[in-house]
Amino acid sequence: MVKAELVVEVTDHAALEQAALDDIDATPFRAPAGHSVADVRAEARQDVQGDPAGAVAWLVHVDDVIADVPGVVVVDSTQQVFDGESIPAAVPAAPDFATLFPLCRCGKGDCTACSGYQLTPRTSMILWAVAQILADQAYDDVNEHGDAPVIEEGEWSLLASYPRITWRQDAVWRRQAARAFDDLTGDLEAGRIPTPTCPGEEMALHLILRAGQDAHQDGWGVAPSDLARLPSHPDDYDWDITSEVLLEDDDILNLFDAQLDGVEDPDSEYNRSTGMGDYRPAVWFRPFPEATPRDGRRPFRR
Known part of the structure; x- marks a missing residue:
């Protein structure tokens, strides 16, 4: 079994945010009772606006990173995104x-x-x-x-x-x-x-x-x-x-x-x-x- 950790550096904050917003706009949402799809989508957009960590979290999914690699199956995954100098320990699924x-x-x-x-x-x-x-x-x-x-x-x-x-x-x-x-x-x-x-x-x-x-x-x-x-x-x-x-x-x-x-x-x-x-x-x-x-x-x- 191989355990991998992905570390990224954001080089273009504006491009990252726009990519996340475009993906949110293209994502089909389901709204709970009493709320509209527009409300749920607006909340998702708010979570990534001005927040590079939130944008990366929206766009990057661990399972997708090796989805096309032959002979490899993802058995478990944990995903967290942090900004700043101190990175807390990861938590399980x-x-x-x-x-x-x-x-x-x-x-x-x-x-x-x-x-x-x-x-x-x-x-x-x-x-x-x-x-x-x-x-x-x-x-x-x-x-x-x-x-x-x-x-x-x-x-x-x-x-x-x-x-x-x-x-x-x-x-x-x-x-x-x-x-x-x-x-x-x-x-x-x-x-x-x-x-x-x-x-x-x-x-x-x-x-x-x-x-x-x-x-x-x-x-x-x-x-x-x-x-x-x-x-x-x-x-x-x-x-x-x-x-x-x-x-x-x-x-x-x-x-x-x-x-x-x-x-x-x-x-x-x-x-x-x-x-x-x-x-x-x-x-x-x-x-x-x-x-x-x-x-x-x-x-x-x-």
Whole structure:
């Protein structure tokens, strides 16, 4: 088996964008209920305009590169396009998010799905992709630094973006932090709303949501053409509402406030007055009292 990686340099941005737009105009689209083909096509055009990475993602398909090569069969493929100096790790082929997170469009007044927020296939796909990228960055930090404390933030891929109270945790703790991203990824792959079961997963979900918004705005993590193939919905990429629905509160973010030193301790004055709870690093991977614990025998991916 041969594994190949394709690296390209964009030499004519205008020509690339025009080629992508021409291909979009020639592509037959299917519109979901309540939307027109023109709407879907316009969204696809918007994804490539001013975005070379998006244009390449639309035009280049891995399977087509060797389609006419005799004696070669593509057994699996993963495609991501990034711009910038830092290229995140690739993620595997995506599940069928349209099936995992079906959209309700019945419009009935008593329908709880239609009247409330829906985690859409497109939003789910972005969250799934960035969760794996962040997990790999955390595992990379463990492999690179082990038990060493965070001192120079620029030397770390992810864990330096955690609250300072975690910066001297050991490699075992850090591997659990990395696995928290994988656990939330597993929720999405099972068609479940990603729900934190412990403080470590709560922190991970905050970072996933932040990265998801950045990925959507900057065009990395998921190829725009892959998102365009999923049904659209008004709730797509509504990151504020998504955060409100997926996260019970923002208490863990208090750990970033230097003026609230010691707030992680449930016996601290601020913690007691707000009912924040225990956020000391030693308990970050203990299940919340109301949560269903995850299987303690589940392995680490790396």
